Amino acid sequence: MMTMRDFVRATPFFVIAHRGASGHAPENTLAALRLAVASGARMIELDVQFTSDRKQIVFHDHVLGRTTNGHGQVKNTTFETIRSLDAGAWFDPSFAGERVPSLEEALALLRDHVYLNIELKPITDRQTAREDIADLVATIKRFDYEQYMVFSSFDHDALRLVKDIDPLLHTVALNVPHDNRPPSEVVFSCGADGFGCSIHELTRARMADANAHLIPVGVYTVNTIEDLRTVITLGARAVVSNYPDVIMEAYERMRSA
Ligand code: G3P
Ligand code: MG
Numbered sequence: 413m414m415t416m417r418d419f420v421r422a423t424p425f426f427v428i429a430h431r432g433a434s435g436h437a438p439e440n441t442l443a444a445l446r447l448a449v450a451s452g453a454r455m456i457e458l459d460v461q462f463t464s465d466r467k468q469i470v471f472h473d474h475v476l477g478r479t480t481n482g483h484g485q486v487k488n489t490t491f492e493t494i495r496s497l498d499a500g501a502w503f504d505p506s507f508a509g510e511r512v513p514s515l516e517e518a519l520a521l522l523r524d525h526v527y528l529n530i531e532l533k534p535i536t537d538r539q540t541a542r543e544d545i546a547d548l549v550a551t552i553k554r555f556d557y558e559q560y561m562v563f564s565s566f567d568h569d570a571l572r573l574v575k576d577i578d579p580l581l582h583t584v585a586l587n588v589p590h591d592n593r594p595p596s597e598v599v600f601s602c603g604a605d606g607f608g609c610s611i612h613e614l615t616r617a618r619m620a621d622a623n624a625h626l627i628p629v630g631v632y633t634v635n636t637i638e639d640l641r642t643v644i645t646l647g648a649r650a651v652v653s654n655y656p657d658v659i660m661e662a663y664e665r666m667r668s669a
Contacts, residue, residue, distance in 0.1 A: 435654035438503035467491035468515035
């Protein structure tokens with residue numbers, strides 16, 4: 413696999429599987445990650461958080477209730493308790509028994525197959541933020557993933573910490589809702605390499621600023637062909653989708669039309 417930097421340079425447009433293939437399988441589970449790889453997606457986005465005993469898990473919400481049979485906050489719950497929960501049945505009974513993956517499990521599954529977009533959920537405990545992020549970077553390095561992944565976050569302080577720990581790591585600043593600064597300002601203020609925003613935030617003015625500063629832009633969450641068309645017309649470089657198979661196929665059709 414070429415490094416992610418080379419891949420982004422060489423690839424005019426690509427589709428990122430959002431929380432794995434989360435339209436087809438329970439988000440952020442190994443089942444969703446496997447399906448995303450099988451769909452041919454070149455990059456997968458997944459969310460990372462820390463448990464009360466500081467283990468790194470792949471999980472989106474701050475609370476357990478929506479996507480597991482548990483309850484309470486992730487940051488107040490131990491890894492062992494979270495591992496005992498069912499993270500699949502809520503999506504469909506056929507996925508009962510899926511667990512919340514540790515980041516290590518996900519990395520072991522994905523290494524050598526796909527590029528990774530690890531979304532660092534906003535760090536709630538500022539006192540342990542530096543240590544938590546240093547641990548996270550150490551995990552990435554243990555799997556030799558550092559040249560094949562990017563950290564994205566709405567928490568731009570967390571991205572600054574990533575760059576402070578290792579300036580060679582790649583970061584993408586996600587636009588904080590209602591932040592109307594141009595992408596270049598957002599990106600330069602935290603030293604990021606790219607900019608991400610929602611489809612609703614994608615405007616001609618934002619794209620013009622990003623292009624003028626050679627900043628690659630990714631857009632979430634693009635699940636329809638109509639939205640894909642909008643994004644391509646405006647010139648973004650990547651989309652995050654719950655249905656990577658559908659959106660990749662639609663892109664190929666548009667390209668060959
Ligand atoms: O990649 C961007 C997207 O994942 C950010 O929002 O809430 O789906 O993590 P969210
Ligand atoms: Mg995310």
